[in-house]
Amino acid sequence: MFDKYIIDPATVANTGPADAPTGFSFTTKLGYYRGLGLSMVEDLKVSIDGEALPREAITFDEGQGPLTLDEMETAFDRRWPFGAPATITVALPGGFPAGEHKLSLQQRLRISYMPFPSFNNDEKVISL
Numbered sequence: 001m002f003d004k005y006i007i008d009p010a011t012v013a014n015t016g017p018a019d020a021p022t023g024f025s026f027t028t029k030l031g032y033y034r035g036l037g038l039s040m041v042e043d044l045k046v047s048i049d050g051e052a053l054p055r056e057a058i059t060f061d062e063g064q065g066p067l068t069l070d071e072m073e074t075a076f077d078r079r080w081p082f083g084a085p086a087t088i089t090v091a092l093p094g095g096f097p098a099g100e101h102k103l104s105l106q107q108r109l110r111i112s113y114m115p116f117p118s119f120n121n122d123e124k125v126i127s128l
């Protein structure tokens with residue numbers, strides 16, 4: 001529904017020292033029209049040029065401190081409101097690759113009244 005707003009391409013940046021980045025981060029928004037508890041975000045898949053990055057390398061922060069995707073499964077007291085930006089950080093030695101690349105994010109969400117998960121996808125061409 002709001003897939004084209006999931007990745008904010010202006011926020012993609014390397015993390016760590018400038019001469020030896022340890023990963024990259026970017027801002028994301030929920031691709032669903034209502035807010036959700038973090039435990040209802042079943043998965044976040046980040047890919048560069050179609051190559052999926054390891055789940056263990058991804059952390060999520062809606063403003064209350066970073067969580068691994070496994071930790072999000074039991075974050076019953078935290079919520080991601082609609083329209084609120086959150087930061088995804090990916091541990092990737094060397095950071096985001098130089099040049100032009102496709103950054104993709106898939107959100108798999110558990111919606112209480114739907115018998116199947118909601119998949120929301122966005123892909124942007126990024127050049128750092």
